[in-house]
Amino acid sequence: MEATIPTDLDTVVAAAAGAAAELARATDEQRAHWLEAVAEALDAAADELVPIAVAESHLPQGRLAGEVGRTTGQLRMFAAVVRDGAYLEAVIDHAQPDATPPQPDLRRVLIPVGPVAVYAASNFPFAFSVAGGDTAAALAVGCPVVVKAHPGHPELSRRTAEIIITALAAAGAPAGAFGLVEGFEAGTDLVTHPAIRAAAFTGSLHGGRALFDLAAARPAPIPFYAELGSINPVVVTRAAVEESGDALAKGLVGSFTLGAGQFCTKPGVVLVPADAGFEDAVASAASDAAPATLLNDRIGEGFADGLDALVGHPDVEVIAGTPGGGSVEAPEPVVLATSAAAVADDPDALLAECFGPVTLLIRYADEADRQAVLDVLEGSLTATVHAAEGEDVRALTTGLAERAGRVLFGGWPTGVAVTWSQQHGGPWPATTSIHTSVGATAVRRFQRPVVFQDAPEAVLPAALQEANPLGIPRRVDGRLEV
Amino acid sequence: MEATIPTDLDTVVAAAAGAAAELARATDEQRAHWLEAVAEALDAAADELVPIAVAESHLPQGRLAGEVGRTTGQLRMFAAVVRDGAYLEAVIDHAQPDATPPQPDLRRVLIPVGPVAVYAASNFPFAFSVAGGDTAAALAVGCPVVVKAHPGHPELSRRTAEIIITALAAAGAPAGAFGLVEGFEAGTDLVTHPAIRAAAFTGSLHGGRALFDLAAARPAPIPFYAELGSINPVVVTRAAVEESGDALAKGLVGSFTLGAGQFCTKPGVVLVPADAGFEDAVASAASDAAPATLLNDRIGEGFADGLDALVGHPDVEVIAGTPGGGSVEAPEPVVLATSAAAVADDPDALLAECFGPVTLLIRYADEADRQAVLDVLEGSLTATVHAAEGEDVRALTTGLAERAGRVLFGGWPTGVAVTWSQQHGGPWPATTSIHTSVGATAVRRFQRPVVFQDAPEAVLPAALQEANPLGIPRRVDGRLEV
Numbered sequence: 033m034e035a036t037i038p039t040d041l042d043t044v045v046a047a048a049a050g051a052a053a054e055l056a057r058a059t060d061e062q063r064a065h066w067l068e069a070v071a072e073a074l075d076a077a078a079d080e081l082v083p084i085a086v087a088e089s090h091l092p093q094g095r096l097a098g099e100v101g102r103t104t105g106q107l108r109m110f111a112a113v114v115r116d117g118a119y120l121e122a123v124i125d126h127a128q129p130d131a132t133p134p135q136p137d138l139r140r141v142l143i144p145v146g147p148v149a150v151y152a153a154s155n156f157p158f159a160f161s162v163a164g165g166d167t168a169a170a171l172a173v174g175c176p177v178v179v180k181a182h183p184g185h186p187e188l189s190r191r192t193a194e195i196i197i198t199a200l201a202a203a204g205a206p207a208g209a210f211g212l213v214e215g216f217e218a219g220t221d222l223v224t225h226p227a228i229r230a231a232a233f234t235g236s237l238h239g240g241r242a243l244f245d246l247a248a249a250r251p252a253p254i255p256f257y258a259e260l261g262s263i264n265p266v267v268v269t270r271a272a273v274e275e276s277g278d279a280l281a282k283g284l285v286g287s288f289t290l291g292a293g294q295f296c297t298k299p300g301v302v303l304v305p306a307d308a309g310f311e312d313a314v315a316s317a318a319s320d321a322a323p324a325t326l327l328n329d330r331i332g333e334g335f336a337d338g339l340d341a342l343v344g345h346p347d348v349e350v351i352a353g354t355p356g357g358g359s360v361e362a363p364e365p366v367v368l369a370t371s372a373a374a375v376a377d378d379p380d381a382l383l384a385e386c387f388g389p390v391t392l393l394i395r396y397a398d399e400a401d402r403q404a405v406l407d408v409l410e411g412s413l414t415a416t417v418h419a420a421e422g423e424d425v426r427a428l429t430t431g432l433a434e435r436a437g438r439v440l441f442g443g444w445p446t447g448v449a450v451t452w453s454q455q456h457g458g459p460w461p462a463t464t465s466i467h468t469s470v471g472a473t474a475v476r477r478f479q480r481p482v483v484f485q486d487a488p489e490a491v492l493p494a495a496l497q498e499a500n501p502l503g504i505p506r507r508v509d510g511r512l513e514v
Numbered sequence: 515m516e517a518t519i520p521t522d523l524d525t526v527v528a529a530a531a532g533a534a535a536e537l538a539r540a541t542d543e544q545r546a547h548w549l550e551a552v553a554e555a556l557d558a559a560a561d562e563l564v565p566i567a568v569a570e571s572h573l574p575q576g577r578l579a580g581e582v583g584r585t586t587g588q589l590r591m592f593a594a595v596v597r598d599g600a601y602l603e604a605v606i607d608h609a610q611p612d613a614t615p616p617q618p619d620l621r622r623v624l625i626p627v628g629p630v631a632v633y634a635a636s637n638f639p640f641a642f643s644v645a646g647g648d649t650a651a652a653l654a655v656g657c658p659v660v661v662k663a664h665p666g667h668p669e670l671s672r673r674t675a676e677i678i679i680t681a682l683a684a685a686g687a688p689a690g691a692f693g694l695v696e697g698f699e700a701g702t703d704l705v706t707h708p709a710i711r712a713a714a715f716t717g718s719l720h721g722g723r724a725l726f727d728l729a730a731a732r733p734a735p736i737p738f739y740a741e742l743g744s745i746n747p748v749v750v751t752r753a754a755v756e757e758s759g760d761a762l763a764k765g766l767v768g769s770f771t772l773g774a775g776q777f778c779t780k781p782g783v784v785l786v787p788a789d790a791g792f793e794d795a796v797a798s799a800a801s802d803a804a805p806a807t808l809l810n811d812r813i814g815e816g817f818a819d820g821l822d823a824l825v826g827h828p829d830v831e832v833i834a835g836t837p838g839g840g841s842v843e844a845p846e847p848v849v850l851a852t853s854a855a856a857v858a859d860d861p862d863a864l865l866a867e868c869f870g871p872v873t874l875l876i877r878y879a880d881e882a883d884r885q886a887v888l889d890v891l892e893g894s895l896t897a898t899v900h901a902a903e904g905e906d907v908r909a910l911t912t913g914l915a916e917r918a919g920r921v922l923f924g925g926w927p928t929g930v931a932v933t934w935s936q937q938h939g940g941p942w943p944a945t946t947s948i949h950t951s952v953g954a955t956a957v958r959r960f961q962r963p964v965v966f967q968d969a970p971e972a973v974l975p976a977a978l979q980e981a982n983p984l985g986i987p988r989r990v991d992g993r994l995e996v
Binding site for chain 1: 535539580594598600603605606607615617618620621622625627628726727730731734735737892893906907908911912915916918919920921922923924925929931933934935936937939941942943946947948949950953954955961962963964965966967968969970972973987989992994995996
């Protein structure tokens, strides 16, 4: 690859900047076609890519094969979003010469922000990595992309980049539309490069915050869309335990051990009714949970440290599993428990995210107790309610919606469907922004509004021409037209 | 006022935080009604408020009376935006149990971010101040507002706040929905207060950057929507001068002297064809321009310093007016000129914003010369093209759209219509963000997406209930329904 594809940061970013105008000029149909070409090429290469991913990430073959499908499905969804055209948010207000003051003709549309930096994650080597959602969303709306590869899967990153670049070129996209850089220094250089206009990141709070600070401190600051830490609280009501405690316990264990607990949506804390027998059910369900190999040694060590801190807390008990059991690379899943009072008293220690196969049950006696925990919860990507059929959870829902971007009922947060409505983002420290990194509206992070005033028809983008040649939804003189 | 309305920052912010839940729960109709009640109260008090504004800002009575109308019209526009309901961006994806993997029911809506800090501007004592667009947009979507008053018009700020608070209370809004704080320290304390979830600012690059940095450095960073500096380039083609040079010259002088040059959209630099006679026309038109009193001494001194720096530049000539003429408080309007080559050579000095009645003509010989200036332009709120009928300005338009949020044809940028499509914001340093501070979509800055997964109908907000009881536009299973 080194022979044919540039890897030097300045060269890669310059190529991206050079491609920006042509990408912005491309039609929706062209960009949709490019995304589909990339999807097709990745699907065709799945048999080659998945074994590399297995070797580098230690994730199971089946999961990774599924993730390729999720990734190419995501590329195709963004193609559909672009073809739909509503993402342009076209708005036309015709002139009102007789108004006081007279009002000009104004036509607003969203345009690409320019070259976007994407920081790949370790835990989804396909779906949140080189060809992941951030890349797809940025390319979809006409922004060149420079991906900073995650060091956890370097070969997979290079090979994926090669496939993307080849597919884009064959589909007619301009050279420089996509590039890859590697290494820690490239990561900091990228976010401070003057040609980069926005950045998207999925990873740790520590690393994300450092890059966020660099983005904000630039002479010309750029938006830094970071998905960071999330403990994803789950609330199980007493009635829910009575109705289906065993099934819930099994569901919980399945969710917190999925991907060896390495999901940003892993249920990290579970508010459970005290003395309702739910802990025993969880312990029993967890007895079947086998160790699974973590992504890499750094994550293994981080998990061991985080678990040590929790287990060493005077108010924490071990309910299932042996902390330190298994190995650092493939630790035993562990269930811990504490009380609502202890959490209210020491939230920083007890509500710290611990990335890996552990969850913390928080016992509450009554609603006041439960509320005391909710009051100290920071922002999360998700919050989950398990209640009995017909139970009134309106107040609980409102409280959880204040703290999370997705509120689930009767399910588990570890699955994130890629749809028009999906929201993957929440109050700090879940994300840095009011945007999503999954779902159709993820494109909005890479668009900037421009309004044309009294423009001759000849200079207007197609989206704003009077006859609506693209046939897209628009708001005209205050009225939505579909 | 001190007797009845709290002025202590912690008290005001605590009241705002206390009101947040009730504001978020309020119906669209209630919030629209509150905005209209504020508009009505301000209109009724115009005869009392305008004289205070005249005394404190030195702006003319007629302009300020018009600005009250603009401000109350803006409040009513946001009421209409809220009633329309599209601002909620409701999206519903029904469950697809047979999909692989099965897809849950997902329903997304935008909710208020929580208490918002608004930093008032000096140059629009009504429209960008206590009851201005930021306040209206935040209240519209259910966010409590704490305004940091501008020290340039303290009495007007207090009296306006009193009217807002009284009107909101009478209309049934919760206490704490609106508050006012004053003083430099309150400004920095406000943006770092943990209960504040977003901030909006209109003012200088220096002050805005300092507050932006504080917002970004918080333990939990918040979005800081700042409208900062803008030189608003104007390009006049040779053919346009031939077609209507005298009228353009008069229009330019009217625009750069409007409000004594104290508009963030003032045309600060004008690219003009060399040796086309346009300079003489501008000099002639400017000979009628009278000194007007600036807002306050600080602005007078800033203008004098900025003008000194420009006039002292070896490549700058004075075309009209006497720099230092008039007084510091009411300086003579000045037109300067330089060459494209000089600007390309020293853009930092020659393209610095100078707030007040001055504009800089930049002579270009040909398109390459013109492009050399465009290449060094930073972001602006606006960019303007004056071309002859039928002249091809497509490439020029694309270049300007890369550098501005509003591109105008045949007009002057100093008027900013409040409409559905308006965009008031552009690349740094025009604004810090990809959002607008004027127009219907200004509300988006104060909203955050939440998605409900498999939620029982009883907990869903009305916007997401199956039967669409609000009758709002929604995207359902990928299809826009109006």
